[in-house]
Amino acid sequence: MSPHGAPECGGGRTVRRRAVRSLRVAILLAAVGASLHAQPAESRTARVERAEAAARRGDRAAATRDANALLAEYRRGGSGWSARDHVAAGRAYLLVSSSDASAVRSALRAFDAGTAADSTFVEAALRASDLLLDKYNGPDAQVGYQAVLRRSPKHPWATLGLARVMEFSGQGDALAKAREAVELDARLVPAHLFIAKLHLEAERNDSALVAARKALAVDSSAIDAWAVVGAVAWVTGDSAGYRAARARAERLSPAPAAFYVTLSEAAARQRRYGDAERFAEQALAMDSLSVPALGAVGTNQLRTGDIAAGRARIERAFAIDPFNLWHKNTLDLLDVLGGFRTVRLGRFEFVATAREAEVLLPYLAPLLEEAYDKLAARYDYRPAAPIRLEIYQRHADFSVRTVGLTGLGALGVSFGRVLAMDAPSARDPGTFNWGSTAWHELAHTFTLGLSANRVPRWFSEGASVLEERRARRGWGAEATGAYLSALRANFLRPVSQLNDGFVRPRNPMEVGLSYYHASLVCEMIESQFGAGALAAMLRGWRDGWTTEQVFARVLKTALPAFDTRFDAWVKAKFDGVQLAAEPAGDAAIAPIRDEVLAREVAKDDRGLADALERLLWIWPYDVASHVKLAEASARLGDHATAVRERRVILALGPTDVLGARVELARALLGAGDRAAARREVLGILEQAPTFEKAQLLLLDIRKAAPPGGAP
Amino acid sequence: MMRRGLAALLLSVVTASVLSAQRTHAVIITGLGGEPQYSTAFAAQGAALRTIARTQWRAADSSVIWLAEDAAKDPEQRAMRATKDAVAQAFLRLSQRVGPGDMVVVVLIGHGSGEGAGSRVNLPGVDPTAGDFAAWLSGFARQTVVFVAAASASGDFVTTLKGPNRIVLAATRTPFERNESRFSEHFVRGFQNAEADTDKDGRLTVLESFAYATRETAKVYETARQMLTEHAVVSDSVLAARVVYAAAVSSGDPRVVALVAERKALEEQLEALRKRKETLPPAEYEAELERLLLAIAEKTAAIRAAGGTP
Structure with a gap:
């Protein structure tokens, strides 16, 4: 359990029930004098909107001042306010929540009070649902949106809310639902932005740009939209476009922290964790209370191995927003890591429980040293030591380390010089080969490092799988019946689109098929373009070349032509091949x-x-x-x-510890290490002086003493 | 030739040895299985314990009583049906045979239930309770009693039966751990290999057998990735660490007696050295340790050579 306290994202219902109970009393008390206290509702809404605008500009002081002024009135006599004014108060509470986490609950109470004051004023319910979703309570948020949709089935905001719930829960087609919201209201900027971010996350950069432009067509001051434009430009190497977007964002706000947070997220998705950290630091310099910025800095520091600094940032973020599930999970994980043992062996730093370290490292350390030497020779690149490998005996911990949440299906991850993987004990026996997994992740260290983290995912995965196959007989993926069927049905993507097989799979099997397919691309490149081709391509990406340029300059072939050539090669390779049986796999x-x-x-x-x-x-x-x-x-x-x-x-x-120690001593003696054998057996007999088996070995050790040597 | 030699050696050990005055008596009770797999397992454990009592605890045939769910299935035809009356009779009979200082080992295997003094293990007919066992054991005040409640929900046997000169082991910490218990299986196995003897002195203490069964039971759950639903307890771990299931056998051969005494003296010197470990320079301590250990090893070899049991 984390010392940082549990998030209360699951407590929305309770909070809201309490709010409703207290509200009944408040309504009675306020009923008589409500009209006396009433002020023009728009004025309070306008005031909070001014405060929100100040916050967007980065003027947190003005935002907080205006919000607190409104809240002071609310605390004095807000019980009789109109639904709209309750909502204004709720929004004001959210503006001050960065310095007072309890304000989040107050905001929820204010929104609920708005609904209680006027159930037809659906904005109150929608804002409550948005807040619940922002605080990771998807189920309650969904109930709220659905309640609004029952009343008003074509409500764009509620429709967008359901899309967000779908994205949060990973269930349903969030993009389709968000498009529905846009069809209902083409001027709904948050819907366009949501669509843009979905595209950005799936690396559909062109579509992200289109959606962001639609948002800007409605509201040219939407910084988040400029952030998407800037992120796409940065990711695609369009430096002019990036500078233009940044300039627009800076014109709208002198401190556009959100712009840099979006860039940081985009950089992290490209596995450019150093850049991600740098962008997040820029955001933080503009807004020291920005939870997303603190989280992004911390998360990327953890990915690059700066554990202490990363932890400090995440702790700071969690202190401001104790509802953040990602940060809570990460802090819990760091508590777990605190109990691990760190062992430096050669060029590697292993982090694991004491037991896992003792059981696994005798195998893993020499394996990875061998892998390092082979990969360094092949890629003519030597990553700086130490390379850190964290080994988790609970898959949930590994999953949190990787994505901040449990439920990740992967076995290992490479952030570059920081690797993490499941210990074999994290899974059932026969689930995976931990040697080939470690080799695979270390290969990423080389492909990421040599390309300055600019290698496309398909190439990095393909090279890693290829390296697995070369490591040991039987390791790595092989052709399966499913692969051959997919190949012959032309289901597999051409090389020019192979990244989509990883980030936008058309069915759950496609990712696995793409790994093997990508490994064949690397195999073919190496066989037809020479042993140094893969490394030369990685250096091309490192130098900022596009994939098209890499193929043209290194392989002297246009990407479309290569697509055709590889398709012919791979089909010829498997022409007429029928599998007698499915390969057993390396596990x-x-x-x-x-x-x-x-x-x-x-x-x-x-x-x-x-x-x-x-x-x-x-x-x-x-x-x-x-x-x-x-x-x-x-x-x-x-x-x-x-x-x-x-x-x-x-x-x-x-079970028989002393018996096992005697066998160790015997093995040491056999290995010629008489001194170690003697130490071991003396230690055994010190505990159990009548242990006859050890006594006999002690006598043997004495006999093995060199003439004139120690007894 | 080799076999004849070994037989002669064993004979000489037996003839040269005299049993100590302390005798061990065993009452083994295997309850209703409920399902064939449990009935078979309980019966197998009962039969194994009877052999262990005779061979390892050196109990006389007449001092080993096995009360089983189905006595007819005993290949030796010596077991009795484990009814409450039969159990009561067995204790009564045993109370008339035991001498002061003797050891009485009671092992109760089966499915348990109930709470407090009403805790029980399912036997054919009326189930005797922990309270009944307490009454029956009252006739053994001058003996060391080891009572092993190797059954589910047996935790309250400890509180009901514990007392002076008595060690009670239970497979579960409370009467609420009601799932099938694996403790009995590993308790029996602890006598069937040398692993339970953790200090390797050739003598199994009650605490060693308890620790072995507890550890191995936990491993079963760990291997199966299941939550541990039984936590064994022992009433008096200090006494359990001192009590062994069978008294030491001393040799009647004066040469062996002398060698054993010399080795004992060396062991005492070693013990004294270990106490001074923190005050001695490490090299000096290690040299002296090795000297003594080699001397002890040589004595052991000499005892063996003289036909004794180290």
């Missing part, structure tokens, strides 16, 4: 277990050790497998492996 345990049994029966120690090594990359927690590998290795004279295995057995917490 299939059963075939390896069968092989282990067969090798044992055949007394084939070499084959047995090889099979057990492969098994450990899928499920490293089975003590019996480690014992078998230790024994087989000892018989093969591979004492180093035997020692490694005996240490891992101890890390797994065997």
Whole structure:
């Protein structure tokens, strides 16, 4: 549990019920004198709108001053105000909520009071629902929007609200619903902006631009729309367009923090985390209380490995807005990380629980060193050390680390020189191969780093899958029946559109198919354009070339022509290929277990050790497998492996700890490390002096002493 | 040739050894399974415990009583049906056989229910309660009693039965942990391998067997990624750490007796050294530690060579 307190985003119903109860009394008291206190409703609305405009300009002091003036009146005699004035008060509360989190609840009460005062004034209910949704209470917000739609089925604002709920919950077609809202009211700027941001998130930059322009056609002062225009320009390398959009935003507000927050988000989506952090810092310099800016700085610092600074920023954001679920989750995760062990080995910094570190690192550290050397040679690029790898034994923690929420389906993520992945224990045995996953993520470190994080996703994923296949026999994706069917049905996207297969899949299978397809593109490039082609392309992206330019300048081919060429290549590769059986994949345990049994029966120690090594990359927690590998290795004279295995057995917490330690000491002696064996056995006998097995080993160790050496 | 040699060695051990005065008695009760899989498992555990009592606890045949759900299925035809009357009779009979200082081990396996003194384990007919067991055990005031309630919902057996010179183990912390218990299976297994003997002194204490069963039970849940729904408890861990299921066997061979005494003296020196560990330079401590441990190891080898059991 985080020390920062739980968010109260789920408490809307309770808050609102309390508000309604207290309101009944308030209405009775105010009924008589309501007319005496009444003021022109528009004046209060106008006042709060002025305050909101000041806030948009970045003049937080003026906004707060005006809002507080209105709220002072509201506290004195607001119970008798009209529905419209209650709403004005609610909006004023939201303006001061950055310095007083309780103001959010007051705002909700004011909106509810507006509805209670006049149930036909739907703006009150809509603002309450918007607020609930802003504070991550999608279900209650949905109820509110639906209530308005029952009364007024074509209400554009409520329709947009439902679109936002759909986007929040990931259920339903948010874009279609938002378009419905625009059809109902083409001048609904928030709907255009919502559509623009949906497009931006899906990297449909042209569509995002169209939607932003529509918003600006209605309201040329919509900074958020200029932010989308600026973000698209920045992402596509249109520096003139970016400067123009920024200038418009700065003309509207001397401190357009929101503009830079949108840019930060766009940069992060492009995996350009350093740029994302820089843009968010600019936003923060303009508005030190901006929760999105604080969150964006903090989140991107965490992604680039500056954990302490990132935590400080997220804590600050959460102190201002304790309803923010992302920040709450992240702080909880950082509490979990605080209990992890950080181990620096070679060029890597591993962060894991003590047990996972002891069990996994004996395998992972040498694997990643090997991977680093091979990738560095292949790409002629050496990322700076240390490369940080966080290993999570709860998938939910990994998911929060990656996207701030639980429920992510991925196994690993690479932010560049910061990697994170599920520990094998985070999933059921046989779910994934943790060795190939780690290799895959480290390959991203090279492709991201060499391209200054500008490599398109399809290429980075394709290269990573290709590198997995090269790492070990059986690792990485292979052609499946589904892939061959998709290929022959021309379902798979051409290279020029392959990114869409990742960010805009047409069905849930397309992402998986695109990984393999992209790996074949990389394979084909390397085979036809030379071993250095992939690295040369990455350097092209690094230098700011577009994908079209990269293909033209490095591969000397236009992208459309390459599409045709690859299509022919891949179809020829699989021409007539029929799979006798679906590939088992690199995480299939059963075939390896069968092989282990067969090798044992055949007394084939070499084959047995090889099979057990492969098994450990899928499920490293089975003590019996480690014992078998230790024994087989000892018989093969591979004492180093035997020692490694005996240490891992101890890390797994065997029932017979002292017995396991004796076996470790024996393995150490076999490996020629008499001193370590002696230390181990003395430690055992210090605890259990009558342990006969250890006594015998101590006598053996003495016998193995060199003449004239230590006893 | 080798087998004959081994048989001769075992014979010499038996003839050269004398049992200590303390005797161990066992009452094993396996309750109703309710389903064939549980009936089979409980019966197998009861049979295994009977063998363990005879071989490892060195209980005389006549001091091992097994009361089972279905006595007819006992291959030895020695078990009795586990009715309340039969259980009462068994305790009465045993109370007439025990001597002062003897040890009485009661293992109750089955499905439990109830609370407080009314806690019970399902047996054929009327179920005896924890209160009934308390009454029956009152006849064993001069013996060390180990009572193992290896059943679901058995937590209140501890509060009902605990007392001086008595160790009560229960598979569950409270009577509300009612799911199927795996404790009995691992309690029995603790006697079937050397892993439960954590200090490797060749003698299994009640606490070691309890810790083993508890640890292995937890592993079952962990491996299956299930929430642990049974938390075993022990009434007196200090006493449990001292009490072993079988008294030590001393040799009748004066050479072995002398060697054992010499080794005992070395162990005492080692104990004294360990107490001084913080006050000695590490190198000095380690050298002395190694010297003593080597000496102890040599004594063990000498005891073996002389036909003794270390």
